[in-house]
Amino acid sequence: MLQNAKGDLFNSFLNLNIDEGEKIAVKNAWFEFTLSKEMLKLRLGKFYRPFGLYNEVRDSVVSRIFTELPEYLDTHHPIISPTTNLMFHGRINVDGNLLHYSLSTGNDLRAKSQTPLGMDMYYEYSNLLRIGGSYYTSNGNASPSSNSSIYTWLQTIDSPVQSWMDKDKFSSYGAYMR
Numbered sequence: 001m002l003q004n005a006k007g008d009l010f011n012s013f014l015n016l017n018i019d020e021g022e023k024i025a026v027k028n029a030w031f032e033f034t035l036s037k038e039m040l041k042l043r044l045g046k047f048y049r050p051f052g053l054y055n056e057v058r059d060s061v062v063s064r065i066f067t068e069l070p071e072y073l074d075t076h077h078p079i080i081s082p083t084t085n086l087m088f089h090g091r092i093n094v095d096g097n098l099l100h101y102s103l104s105t106g107n108d109l110r111a112k113s114q115t116p117l118g119m120d121m122y123y124e125y126s127n128l129l130r131i132g133g134s135y136y137t138s139n140g141n142a143s144p145s146s147n148s149s150i151y152t153w154l155q156t157i158d159s160p161v162q163s164w165m166d167k168d169k170f171s172s173y174g175a176y177m178r
Contacts, residue, residue: 009034013047028083040090049084050102050120051134051174080136080172081108084118098124100132114140122176130178137171 002014011032019025030045085106092099104118116139122132 008037013045036090038091038093040088043087043089044085046083046085047087048082049080049104049118049136050087050089051080051118051136051172080118081106081116084108084116097126100124109138109142111141111143114138116142131176133173133175135171135173138169140169142168142170
């Protein structure tokens with residue numbers, strides 16, 4: 001793993017993995033630019049989609065923090081693509097409490113020119129209560145990941161659209177409280 005920061009303006013991250021001891025794979029790699037302090041940031045690359053309470057915790061590296069990977073991100077039965085390519089996100093301080101949000105899209109699962117869309121928002125009250133919700137839509141036909149693209153390293157390996165399917169259309173949403 002490599003991480004770099006240039007003050008509050010620029011961050012970058014690279015996480016490589018050796019699959020089965022033979023080939024090097026990019027798990028996630030991103031650049032992040034601060035557009036308006038903590039209120040608005042732009043992230044580009046391949047990174048984990050913030051969806052629900054769990055994915056927001058594993059921003060850079062997959063870790064199991066006292067829980068198993070939820071079924072909607074499980075590599076055997078994923079519901080949504082766990083990674084994405086472009087995200088606007090930030091947090092707003094409201095009287096000492098925080099409102100976190102993100103809006104993401106990417107090349108993952110695109111069948112043609114539709115734009116998949118993911119949204120996540122949660123409110124954290126005094127570090128005692130967190131209430132949030134997430135939404136993802138394929139916004140049209142979604143297709144299985146393709147290995148023929150030059151941008152394969154930007155795409156997810158664990159596709160919710162199975163290789164035997166021609167296409168799928170779907171939306172997924174959830175709410176949580178901690």
